[in-house]
Amino acid sequence: MNNERSMLSRLYPTTKFFITITLCLAAFIVPGYGFSYAILPICMVLAYFAGSFKEFSNLAVKALLMIVVFIFILQCFFYPGKDIMWSWSIFSIKREGLEFALFLTSKIVAVASAFILFFRITKVKDLVYSLEQVGLPSKVTYVILSTLQLIPEMKKLTHVIMDAQKTRGVETEGKLFVRMKAFIPTLSPLILGSVASTEERVLTLESRAFSAKVKKSSIYKLEKTKLDRLVQILLLVLLVILIVWRVAL
Structure with a gap:
């Protein structure tokens, strides 16, 4: 279905x-x-x-x-x-x-x-849009959106880093000790990548006048x-x- x-x-x-x-x-x-x-x-x-x-x-x-x-x-x-x-x-x-x-x-x-x-x-975007229509401030809805997307984005970035480790010949599969040993080196790029993505997101929001005190318009529409x-x-x-x-x- x-x-x-x-x-x-x-x-x-x-x-x-x-x-x-x-x-x-x-x-x-x-x-x-x-x-x-x-x-x-x-x-x-x-x-x-x-x-x-x-x-x-x-x-x-x-x-x-x-x-x-x-x-x-x-x-x-x-x-x-x-x-x-x-x-x-x-x-x-x-x-x-x-x-x-x-x-x-x-x-x-x-x-x-x-x-x-x-x-x-x-969908997360549907939920955020409906909350904005109810009258919730855009900053609050953005915090909700970021919180809901945090774990999926971290998981996706972890898979990317692990795949990159595989291409360098690092053993990432097998026993628990081997997987733990392979996971530890991914923490640094994971944290740095999260910080970099946060900075990019801030610049993107400001370029779209996120903090401007005017009524926002949206191409995306939902109707009851x-x-x-x-x-x-x-x-x-x-x-x-x-x-x-x-x-x-």
């Missing part, structure tokens, strides 16, 4: 963010942990229809699996409680710890899945559609229904 043609990807960035917030709030409104865990497969389905299923799944597994498992084990063994379900030597799993571990990790999975989905189906308004209304109604249902319980 083409990411550019999918209905979900064509939504306005604020509408996508509203979907993300709705999923996060629903995880805390609905009692228990079953629904919160279910948000991950819900996000997978949405990512599939947006054409980003593979990227979302890889990122969700890499970002969530280790953290969730670590927190779950930690809470099971060290959360205070009296109802012991299993014990061995100084270690014991208590029912209170198990219930709290399920509750905590379910909320982490729900919130993280929703935000990973948001950044997988939303009737579908955006419909989705926002449906999500708002859904939130009201969930709140009323929770209060009634």
Whole structure:
């Protein structure tokens, strides 16, 4: 499925963010942990229809699996409680710890899945443009843009440096010690390259009158559609229904 043609990807960035917030709030409104865990497969389905299923799944597994498992084990063994379900030597799993571990990790999975989905189906330039349209200062939006692009740019520059090391005959693949030994010499050009790119970016921004106190114009345009308004209304109604249902319980 083409990411550019999918209905979900064509939504306005604020509408996508509203979907993300709705999923996060629903995880805390609905009692228990079953629904919160279910948000991950819900996000997978949405990512599939947006054409980003593979990227979302890889990122969700890499970002969530280790953290969730670590927190779950930690809470099971060290959360205070009296109802012991299993014990061995100084270690014991208590029912209170198990219930709290399920509750905590379910909320982490729900919130993280929703935000990973948001950044997988939303282009950074679309997000920045929508924030500027809301009235956020251009300096603030630039800080957000730079922060979101920092890690991908550093990763790309690292690959370029490592490829350059390979062409010089430096061994960069193999055992962990070999890779660590090859990575250390890349730190200096990586830091210097980042500083140089920052200076180039400053000159580029000033040449485009970034700091000028005038209203900026943009060739790039985004517009809200009737579908955006419909989705926002449906999500708002859904939130009201969930709140009323929770209060009634």
